[in-house]
Amino acid sequence: MTDNIMNDEQWREKLSPEQFNICRHKATEAPFTGKYTDCKKDGIYHCVCCGNPLFDSETKYNSGSGWPSFWDVISDDSVARHTDFSHGMSRVEITCKACDAHLGHVFEDGPPPTGLRYCINSAALDLKERS
Numbered sequence: 001m002t003d004n005i006m007n008d009e010q011w012r013e014k015l016s017p018e019q020f021n022i023c024r025h026k027a028t029e030a031p032f033t034g035k036y037t038d039c040k041k042d043g044i045y046h047c048v049c050c051g052n053p054l055f056d057s058e059t060k061y062n063s064g065s066g067w068p069s070f071w072d073v074i075s076d077d078s079v080a081r082h083t084d085f086s087h088g089m090s091r092v093e094i095t096c097k098a099c100d101a102h103l104g105h106v107f108e109d110g111p112p113p114t115g116l117r118y119c120i121n122s123a124a125l126d127l128k129e130r131s
Helices: 008-014 017-025
Strands: 043-047 053-056 079-084 091-096 102-107 117-120 125-129
Touching: 008 017, 017 102, 053 117, 079 102
Parallel strands: none
Antiparallel strands: 043 053, 043 125, 079 091, 091 102, 102 117
16 A cells, blocks of 8 residues: 555656546546446456555446446445535545545435445546456
8 A cells, every 4th residue: 555645746656647636636537438437347446546445346336427336335444534515515525544535425315225326536446356
């Protein structure tokens, strides 16, 4: 795992410009443009910044939102939740618990069994396929 005490210059060296803007400065990729939006491969989605396991492909579903969506996290220790009042609305932001990378948001309109929709930027994820 990457030490989360990196400055912007170090993160810029490690990440692509899109990954840097999304993960370190809370940007959002355009809907339906991310490489994992329609991905159906089996594996574990990790934080692109530090490698922390975040989501299992078994919880991924097509929400129609334009971003990869999951109905659960791999562990309660994998993500942190923060109230986000940006853009004139109240949402729950999801960040990587290990390195504080912005991942996306969670909404209460997902499928059973959790009823949650973790709406995540593809650029924040790195899929490690199961063999």
